[in-house]
Amino acid sequence: MVKEFVEADNASVIIVDDEVIGAIQFDEEDDPMYRHAGIDVFITAPRHGQGLGSDAVRTLARCLIEDRGHHRLTIDPAADNEQAIRAYRRVGFREVGIMHEYERGPDGTWHDGLLMEMLAEDFIDE
Numbered sequence: 721m722v723k724e725f726v727e728a729d730n731a732s733v734i735i736v737d738d739e740v741i742g743a744i745q746f747d748e749e750d751d752p753m754y755r756h757a758g759i760d761v762f763i764t765a766p767r768h769g770q771g772l773g774s775d776a777v778r779t780l781a782r783c784l785i786e787d788r789g790h791h792r793l794t795i796d797p798a799a800d801n802e803q804a805i806r807a808y809r810r811v812g813f814r815e816v817g818i819m820h821e822y823e824r825g826p827d828g829t830w831h832d833g834l835l836m837e838m839l840a841e842d843f844i845d846e
């Protein structure tokens with residue numbers, strides 16, 4: 721469904737039907753003792769709930785596991801972001817735990833994050 725990633729500095733815009741509908745990026749921990757990659761994704765609101773977020777995360781996860789050799793991936797939505805949590809579960813991520821007052825919101829107050837992780841063997845590659 722997600723047609724193309726235009727890559728730059730570990731980040732890509734997400735293009736569907738010639739329209740930019742979001743962006744996705746990853747960062748890598750390269751210390752061999754702790755090697756893993758983290759994913760961050762954004763889809764424009766009118767395109768939420770159409771399977772595009774999970775599809776984009778699945779596509780990048782496949783690249784990180786198969787091409788870049790990662791055995792473990794993380795993603796950290798806001799703890800109350802049920803839509804994101806459901807989207808990431810569909811790819812194989814599972815909840816690790818709450819990170820208290822992890823992220824500052826637009827109003828300047830801290831809010832909780834949810835650490836999710838996925839091992840390569842748990843990847844749901846549809």
Ligand SMILES: CC(C)(COP(=O)(O)OP(=O)(O)OC[C@H]1O[C@@H](n2cnc3c(N)ncnc32)[C@H](O)[C@@H]1OP(=O)(O)O)[C@@H](O)C(=O)NCCC(=O)NCCS
Binds near residue numbers: 760763768769810
């Ligand atoms: C999080 C985000 C990337 C998910 O992308 P998406 O394209 O909307 O996700 P999908 O359509 O693949 O999956 C959404 C899931 O949430 C469900 N959902 C939709 N609206 C929902 C709502 N209001 N509350 C709870 N669940 C909802 C869908 O049914 C689907 O779950 P299911 O497959 O089990 O039925 C997107 O919502 C987004 O960009 N949000 C703003 C930025 C953000 O929060 N980024 C996360 C940073 S980690």
